[in-house]
Ligand SMILES: [Zn+2]
């Protein structure tokens with residue numbers, strides 16, 4: 001029993017390290033891209049603004065590293081169960097029809113999106129819940145690419161269980177799960193980077209107008225009562241909380257000094 005607990009702790013530590021390194025690497029990459037595109041955002045000329053930004057990024061990294069540890073714990077439990085064959089995770093592509101590969105990715109993303117939209121709305125609806133769970137994330141005004149996992153531990157825990165629980169219920173190929181995690185990381189980082197990565201025509205286009213990018217989420221960080229979604233805009237549109245896109249993160253960046 002003691003050995004199993006120790007093994008689980010070690011696995012949590014290893015996964016936490018992987019999540020932390022992934023977060024730091026991807027955030028640093030997109031912060032660098034954003035800084036090249038919009039130097040005023042990441043290196044303001046005013047020393048006081050610069051000092052505030054450095055303090056903010058430090059805070060964002062601190063909370064995010066804590067979140068990495070919290071995400072790792074339920075992931076380690078699921079991983080240990082997988083090693084014993086106790087989950088619906090599979091490694092043989094032929095175990096399910098091929099069409100299930102992309103569909104499973106969508107199912108996982110839609111489930112995460114639904115959970116995020118409603119828990120996020122609840123945190124904004126009840127002031128006590130906002131203060132206890134979500135105020136930390138909104139300390140980033142405006143956010144940087146390092147705010148991707150900048151959550152209070154209560155908020156991090158409110159979402160950390162979802163994918164680990166889903167692997168017990170919804171079959172998914174290990175590769176497809178990696179794609180889900182890749183998309184989740186990419187979107188969490190780029191939606192906070194302060195610069196729209198996608199061309200305006202794509203963001204407003206037939207496909208892009210249903211997807212959340214920096215233009216959509218940036219508005220949430222300045223106007224708290226709108227744009228609650230994570231990946232897709234349909235919940236916001238369906239329930240009248242979609243306030244459109246922020247011009248702040250789209251070039252030309254007129255406000256930069
Ligand atoms: Zn919020």
Ligand SMILES: [Zn+2]
Pocket residue numbers: 137143192217221
């Ligand atoms: Zn955010």
